[in-house]
Amino acid sequence: LAKTTQPISMDSYEGQEVNITCSHNNIATNDYITWYQQFPSQGPRFIIQGYKTKVTNEVASLFIPADRKSSTLSLPRVSLSDTAVYYCLVGAGTALIFGKGTTLSVSS
Amino acid sequence: GAGVSQSPSNKVTEKGKDVELRCDPISGHTALYWYRQSLGQGLEFLIYFQGNSAPDKSGLPSDRFSAERTGGSVSTLTIQRTQQEDSAVYLCASSGRRKSAYNEQFFGPGTRLTVL
Numbered sequence: 522l523a524k525t526t527q528p529i530s531m532d533s534y535e536g537q538e539v540n541i542t543c544s545h546n547n548i549a550t551n552d553y554i555t556w557y558q559q560f561p562s563q564g565p566r567f568i569i570q571g572y573k574t575k576v577t578n579e580v581a582s583l584f585i586p587a588d589r590k591s592s593t594l595s596l597p598r599v600s601l602s603d604t605a606v607y608y609c610l611v612g613a614g615t616a617l618i619f620g621k622g623t624t625l626s627v628s629s
Numbered sequence: 630g631a632g633v634s635q636s637p638s639n640k641v642t643e644k645g646k647d648v649e650l651r652c653d654p655i656s657g658h659t660a661l662y663w664y665r666q667s668l669g670q671g672l673e674f675l676i677y678f679q680g681n682s683a684p685d686k687s688g689l690p691s692d693r694f695s696a697e698r699t700g701g702s703v704s705t706l707t708i709q710r711t712q713q714e715d716s717a718v719y720l721c722a723s724s725g726r727r728k729s730a731y732n733e734q735f736f737g738p739g740t741r742l743t744v745l
Contacts, residue, residue, distance in 0.1 A: 555733075564633075564720050564736025565672070608671065619664070619672035 525609045530624045539596045541623050543609030546590050554585060554592045557608040559622070565608060569594070599627045631655065633737035635721050641743045642711055650706045650740045654723030661704050662722040662734060663696055672720065678704065711744045718742070 526544040533539045545554070553572055557565035569576055571583040571592070582595040596603060608622040634653045642648050654661050663675040674688040678698045689695070693711075698704040708715055718741050722734040 562739075564722065564739055565734075566736070567733045570733070618674060621671040 524618070525611055525620055527607075527609050527620065527623045529621065530626070532626050532628065533599055535600055535627060535629050536598050539599050539603075539625060539627075541594045541596075541607055541609075541625070542591060543594070544591045545609070545611045548589050548611050549613070551613045552611050553613055554583065554589075555610045555612075556581070556583065556594045557610065557619070559606045559608065565619070568607075596625075599625075601627050601629060603627050633721055633723050633735050635719075635737040635740050637740060638738065639741045639743075641745065643745050644713060645710055647707065647709045648711055648742065650708075650719050650721075650742070652704045652706070652721030652723075652737060654702065654704070654721070655725070655735055656702075658723035658725040658735075659701070660724045660734075661698055662724075663704070663706050664720045664722065665717045666720060666739070667717045675706070675719075708742075711742075713744045716742055716744045 524547060527541060531539065531541060553570055555570040556568045558568050559565040569578055569581050569583045571585050573585050573589060576583045584593040584595065594607060604625060604627045606622040606624050608619050610619060633655055636651045640648055659680045661678040664672040665675055666672050676689055676696045677685040693709045696704060696706045706719060718739040720736055720739045722736045724734045
């Protein structure tokens with residue numbers, strides 16, 4: 522399974538755009554890139570998934586360059602409720618490896 | 630519809646005792662996963678069930694840990710002779726069949742295990 526590297530923590534203010542980058546140099550051809558969000562005392566929740574280029578949903582955008590060795594989760598206009606841990610995962614089916622994730626703290 | 634449920638929500642036990650943790654996946658989901666999350670840490674994969682296939686037990690930390698899934702639905706994670714380092718939140722997730730290569734995992738609320 523491809524190993525991922527992402528920042529341990531990030532700070533932001535309400536209304537700003539937040540970009541969290543994940544490195545996955547050993548990504549395999551059939552691997553997808555998936556991001557999860559976890560609030561305290563809750564299980565992780567799926568945010569977005571992509572294979573290449575750009576994916577956008579109502580919550581976030583995911584940018585994946587052509588070499589797929591990294592990906593960037595973009596959260597537009599964050600609010601206090603976006604304070605959470607964000608996990609980047611790479612794989613195809615079966616169980617995936619969750620790292621320590623990125624703790625995003627949003628302040629007013 | 631109903632999500633993934635886990636019971637108990639909290640379990641306090643004494644060192645050396647056995648514990649059983651239960652997971653009820655979303656109806657119809659064929660895959661079921663167990664993870665462990667220690668305080669301030671990421672999720673640690675434990676075991677994965679997919680349909681009638683043999684489970685992937687590669688994440689189980691020791692032979693004190695075991696899990697079964699009966700009738701392709703409910704799963705029980707058993708920890709024998711609990712140790713203090715087993716204290717953590719145990720999370721269960723399930724996923725169903727989709728056309729994409731990756732099946733979104735839906736997580737339960739977890740069971741917080743405290744070993745005294």
